[in-house]
Amino acid sequence: MKKIKLSNVLITLLLLLLVIVSLLPVYWTLNTSFKVNSEIYNMKPSLWPKKPTVQSYIDLVVKRNFLPSLWNSFFVSFIVSVGSVAISAFAGYAFARLDFRGKQILSNSVLYSYLMPRSVLFIPLYMLVTTFGLRDNLMGLIVIYPTITIPYATWMLTSYFRTIPLAIEEAAEIDGCGRIRSMIQVVFPLAKPGLAATTIFAFTLCWSEYMYALVIITRSETRTITLALANMVVGDVFAWGPMMAGSIVATIPILLIYMISSKNMVSGLTVGAVK
């Protein structure tokens, strides 16, 4: 039997502490979402729901009309992520595989776009969307969310395509495949895991977006899930029950995606750098 070392015990205790710190707020949210109001607003809150109830979830749907927001977020995120990856895949292929003048500058500008913060662009983009007459319209979000997802997807896919061996493509070319055919019929199918992961993460970026939605959407029918949640904060009375229930609902799809995907995908931007 292996001797149990003191350092291992200490590290395990440290790990336990880190897990508790990481999960406590999440647990508190979950805990609150299943409590009755009298328990939520008690000066001495309970560590677990004494009378577990799904009332907050029911309120969320019935009183707060949460389902349309859920659909709006899904609709926008789906269209933007699929669309962005579709056009970024071609660009990513070109950056990874082809030589052309201006390549360095263009690929740098993609990275600059990725790192360009939203707090700089939100007013100009608000003006742009207003000019197009797309304020208070999901189309307004659909046209500007790619400013987040396209640079991300292009960057990710460029480094992903680089990992696919050149020899496979050369073989296809010898077999008489043209560039375009070998890209679509040989490289893209091989890149399926990368394409899928990028789409999924582009989806989560849109799903979690708040700042652009805040300035562009005001009508309740076009609200996304983040707006619907933040809206429950306004005013003096905090609807903690439904708000925490909504937080759980908004988090579950994202959490599932991360848990199913492999560890590499979580790292997002740095994946290309640390390999």
Added chain:
Amino acid sequence: MRALSRERKKELLAYCLIAPVIIYLIVFMLFPFIWALWTSVTNRTIGGNADFVGIDNFVTLVRDRVFRQSVWNTIVYTLFAVLGKVVLGMIMALVLNAQIPLKNLSRVLLFIPWTIPTLVSALTWRWMYSDVGGFFNYILMSLNIVNAPVPWLYDPKLAMVSIIVANIWRGAPFIAISLLAGLQSIPEDYYEAAQIDGANAIIRFLHITIPSIKDVLILSTLITTIWTFNDFEIVWLLTGGGPGNATQILSTYGYTVGFMNLNLSKAISSSMIAMPFLLILVTIITNRFKKSEVD
């Protein structure tokens, strides 16, 4: 007509492939950005006209006490949050890289704060800090450490600490993920050799671990600095910049001036002031990425 050379054809194909992305970025990022630069030297309001006013907006800003405070708050917020995230992220990465039980599960659990939508974490922390039913006050009061609820978000000094803690909680896993990948690529025999030479844990950390992960540490710290500097959700939803501008940072200031006071040009100018600093950071990051690609 002369047939295009093979090289020319390849180049043409490349331009066709990247055209949609580049055109989109020009229309939706470059143009708005240039428009923002132009607006910062005009007196545009929402729904109003714009006249050229030179650097008036910037002069007004520098004279504005709230703006100066926002700049200072942004610096404090960014500095301490990034520092906290790097330290906590490093600890997380080292623990996850050690021999621990349930390694994969532990990794997934520690990364959960990073996966949750930022807005949800902000709401969660607001609830944790609440005076009625909030977790922290409950623990402190039931252990008789305090008699009355601590005003985590309503005391000017404490509010800054509270939002920094929330930001660290959310952002540390990103540093951890990046560093973990770096740690895993360090060959085990480096440590064994050092151990034989009698190097203790601290010396091994300073002379093997740190040099091996230096690049990824710098890169992830710089990226985190940009994100923290421009954070909006956590501050806006926890304190709204209050109490009395004690936690007002540049992004919340810009939003308040632009959309509450409807002064667009002043709001844009306030975000443009930080641009030189951000551009320097972005340029350093871009160069580091290019360098790591060549290696």
